[in-house]
Amino acid sequence: MTYSSIAEQLQLLPYYLGSHLLLTLLALIAGILICVPCGVLVTRIKSLQWPTLTMAGILQTIPGIALLAIMVPLLGRIGFLPALIALIVYSVLPILRNTVTGILGVEKSVIEAARGIGMTDMQSLFKVELPLSLPVIVAGIRTAAVWVVGTATLATPVGATSLGNYVFSGLQTQNISAIFVGCVAAAALAIIIDQTIRLTEKTVSRRNFKLAALTTVLILVLFAAGLSPLASRSNFGEANETVVIGAKPFTEQYVLAKLVANNLSENGFRPDIRSGLGSIILFEAVANNEVDCYVDYTGTIWTNVMKRTDLPPRDRILMEMTTWLKKEYGIRCLGALGFENTYALAVRKETAHRYDLQTIDNLSRLSAEFSMGSDYEFFTRPEWKELKDEYNLNFKELITLDPTLMYSAIAQKQVEVISAYSTDGRIVDFDLVVLNDTKQALPPYDAVLLLSDRASENSSLIRILEELIGEIGDDAMRNANKIVDVDGQSVDSAAIYLKSLVDSSRD
Amino acid sequence: MLLGESGCGKTTTLKTINRLIEPTSGRIFISGDDIARTDPVILRRSIGYVFQEIGLFPHIDIAGNIGMVPKLLGWPDDRIRSRTAELLNLVGLEPDKYQNRMPDGLSGGQQQRIGVARALAAGSKIMLMDEPFGALDPITRTNLIEEFAKIQKELELTVVMVTHDVLEALILADRIAIMRRGELLAMGKPVELISRPPHPYVSELLNTPRRQTEKVNRIVKGEGKDDL
Numbered sequence: 001m002t003y004s005s006i007a008e009q010l011q012l013l014p015y016y017l018g019s020h021l022l023l024t025l026l027a028l029i030a031g032i033l034i035c036v037p038c039g040v041l042v043t044r045i046k047s048l049q050w051p052t053l054t055m056a057g058i059l060q061t062i063p064g065i066a067l068l069a070i071m072v073p074l075l076g077r078i079g080f081l082p083a084l085i086a087l088i089v090y091s092v093l094p095i096l097r098n099t100v101t102g103i104l105g106v107e108k109s110v111i112e113a114a115r116g117i118g119m120t121d122m123q124s125l126f127k128v129e130l131p132l133s134l135p136v137i138v139a140g141i142r143t144a145a146v147w148v149v150g151t152a153t154l155a156t157p158v159g160a161t162s163l164g165n166y167v168f169s170g171l172q173t174q175n176i177s178a179i180f181v182g183c184v185a186a187a188a189l190a191i192i193i194d195q196t197i198r199l200t201e202k203t204v205s206r207r208n209f210k211l212a213a214l215t216t217v218l219i220l221v222l223f224a225a226g227l228s229p230l231a232s233r234s235n236f237g238e239a240n241e242t243v244v245i246g247a248k249p250f251t252e253q254y255v256l257a258k259l260v261a262n263n264l265s266e267n268g269f270r271p272d273i274r275s276g277l278g279s280i281i282l283f284e285a286v287a288n289n290e291v292d293c294y295v296d297y298t299g300t301i302w303t304n305v306m307k308r309t310d311l312p313p314r315d316r317i318l319m320e321m322t323t324w325l326k327k328e329y330g331i332r333c334l335g336a337l338g339f340e341n342t343y344a345l346a347v348r349k350e351t352a353h354r355y356d357l358q359t360i361d362n363l364s365r366l367s368a369e370f371s372m373g374s375d376y377e378f379f380t381r382p383e384w385k386e387l388k389d390e391y392n393l394n395f396k397e398l399i400t401l402d403p404t405l406m407y408s409a410i411a412q413k414q415v416e417v418i419s420a421y422s423t424d425g426r427i428v429d430f431d432l433v434v435l436n437d438t439k440q441a442l443p444p445y446d447a448v449l450l451l452s453d454r455a456s457e458n459s460s461l462i463r464i465l466e467e468l469i470g471e472i473g474d475d476a477m478r479n480a481n482k483i484v485d486v487d488g489q490s491v492d493s494a495a496i497y498l499k500s501l502v503d504s505s506r507d
Numbered sequence: 508m509l510l511g512e513s514g515c516g517k518t519t520t521l522k523t524i525n526r527l528i529e530p531t532s533g534r535i536f537i538s539g540d541d542i543a544r545t546d547p548v549i550l551r552r553s554i555g556y557v558f559q560e561i562g563l564f565p566h567i568d569i570a571g572n573i574g575m576v577p578k579l580l581g582w583p584d585d586r587i588r589s590r591t592a593e594l595l596n597l598v599g600l601e602p603d604k605y606q607n608r609m610p611d612g613l614s615g616g617q618q619q620r621i622g623v624a625r626a627l628a629a630g631s632k633i634m635l636m637d638e639p640f641g642a643l644d645p646i647t648r649t650n651l652i653e654e655f656a657k658i659q660k661e662l663e664l665t666v667v668m669v670t671h672d673v674l675e676a677l678i679l680a681d682r683i684a685i686m687r688r689g690e691l692l693a694m695g696k697p698v699e700l701i702s703r704p705p706h707p708y709v710s711e712l713l714n715t716p717r718r719q720t721e722k723v724n725r726i727v728k729g730e731g732k733d734d735l
Contacts, residue, residue, distance in 0.1 A: 107562075107565075108560075109558070109560030109561065109562040110562050110563075110564060110565065111562075112527075112558070112560070112562055113556075113558070113561075113562025113563070113564070114562075114564075115527060115551070116525065116527060116551060116556035116558070116562070116635075117551060117552070117556055117575060117576050117579075117625065117626075118548050118549070118550075118551035118552030118553075118576060118579060119548075119579065120548050123579065127564075128564055128566075131566050132565065132566055205566070
């Protein structure tokens with residue numbers, strides 16, 4: 001972690017922070033507008049109290065990331081809206097609970113006095129009960145604020161930009177500076193929002209005008225910061241067309257997304273990268289025109305989306321897939337980039353030597369003694385079932401890991417086998433041996449560039465993207481990945497490296 | 508004056524008068540009007556209400572507490588201000604010193620003075636008082652009872668007061684209603700009730716202060732506490 005690498009990350013801060021802030025503020029405001037009236041209602045209609053609070057309690061037990069994930073199929077889309085709704089749900093319990101306890105905690109004698117001197121129920125509520133329960137309600141809002149700021153970092157995998165982009169991409173690309181900046185920014189934001197709410201309460205309850213000025217300024221600054229990404233987008237919007245580029249959560253995808261983004265912005269487009277999306281979420285987002293383009297792999301589409309189990313030659317797969325995607329989803333496949341990134345079972349070199357392992361077939365007799373580690377997806381994919389059945393693999397234990405940690409796990413002998421990516425620079429760096437798929441249980445995984453229906457009508461966009469087709473070979477991609485994963489340089493420098501290769505081959 | 512043991516129905520009876528509790532049967536008239544036909548909120552604003560727990564609004568200063576009902580009634584601010592000062596003088600607290608204080612900075616006796624001032628604020632001629640002096644220490648209490656008796660005469664207030672303190676009832680009341688287990692046992696002027704008790708319980712109850720005084724006298728004379 002150096003000053004320059006942090007400075008590089010800080011350039012992204014206004015956009016990430018602004019998006020994070022907007023998401024958080026809107027969720028909190030909606031949470032307050034929904035939960036405070038509901039809480040008041042519940043204190044008036046006692047029979048609603050138990051069901052409402054129990055329901056809120058149950059919602060709270062759902063882990064934040066699960067709540068975010070479930071909003072995608074529920075709403076049938078990715079991005080800002082599902083994240084916002086999940087965060088609103090997350091803010092319900094503390095605000096609702098504290099509103100109810102706050103109002104019920106107001107001294108009975110004071111409420112009797114309010115009724116006795118002739119206040120209506122509304123007057124009693126606004127002049128007596130709410131002012132007296134304000135500290136408790138505000139405490140609930142502050143709890144909700146801290147939770148929402150924290151949980152919003154998990155909105156990245158559902159396609160909403162947040163400070164989580166730092167953390168997720170930092171984890172994948174081993175960029176400690178990114179993780180560090182993300183953590184510090186999220187913590188600082190939580191503190192600032194918490195203190196702003198505290199000041200607001202003080203201002204309201206003490207009617208202090210100096211405080212009021214300070215609070216107003218703080219709130220305005222927060223909102224301005226939250227709206228800044230939107231404003232900058234709409235300013236450029238007229239001249240530049242926004243193109244949303246999707247990326248799955250691993251290094252290669254980040255590098256390719258960055259490469260595409262750089263090429264687009266050079267040509268007057270405004271690229272917007274949504275990174276860290278899962279394979280299926282990303283595919284559906286392209287099908288729904290929410291993401292304009294991304295890189296996928298023929299084998300992934302063939303087995304997971306088309307549900308095919310037969311394995312024709314790779315050219316036929318590419319051809320059939322292209323026709324099928326156009327017909328079923330309107331998605332246009334621009335063509336293969338030139339490299340293949342297949343799942344490859346890899347073992348440590350010493351393991352390979354000791355047991356004389358060269359093919360996956362050799363593993364079958366040993367698998368009962370071995371543990372295998374893989375990424376978030378592989379064990380749930382049809383390819384794994386195919387591979388397992390074909391080679392009669394029966395591992396002692398299957399461990400799902402973050403791709404980055406998967407390599408550490410095999411290096412530290414916590415697992416014996418991993419599902420490496422064939423373009424991964426770390427296979428060489430960690431001294432791993434790839435076992436041959438002699439029975440061809442796995443399909444080919446040629447990298448292809450996919451375009452949404454909407455984007456495929458844009459001829460100038462297609463012209464720019466077509467420059468990449470067939471230009472990135474296996475070695476080029478492996479080197480680019482190595483720049484990030486092994487050499488510890490930024491995604492941007494890997495993208496620049498790839499671009500220089502593409503440009504020089506054209507010249 | 509409603510007099511009787513705890514749980515005999517005094518407070519319930521009192522609260523039916525400003526419709527904090529609706530009677531299950533029977534009708535209540537104020538100046539000939541059936542209160543069941545008056546809007547409860549308007550009714551309550553025309554009747555002062557003082558109770559043992561005082562119930563000052565802790566987040567509002569003294570002036571705001573006293574001026575609450577006039578404000579609900581939509582009086583102009585300067586009229587509320589002068590009325591507040593007038594009432595503070597009436598209950599024996601200097602306006603300049605007290606009006607901007609918060610309720611929790613006051614003693615129990617001072618708080619109940621504010622409670623009385625709040626009940627009087629809109630100029631109501633009817634006051635409901637539920638053991639208003641019950642939680643105060645004996646000296647404060649005696650002072651307040653005497654001062655309140657003066658205020659009542661001066662403003663010609665009609666007061667319905669709940670108490671279980673016989674002496675307080677005898678000193679303040681024009682008429683005493685004695686209740687027991689939810690029923691009205693007797694009603695009349697204090698002198699009448701003592702001299703011609705309609706029921707043995709009435710006689711026993713009203714003679715309690717006298718018996719207590721006799722005991723005190725015996726103690727003073729040194730006749731020992733054991734008889735107590």
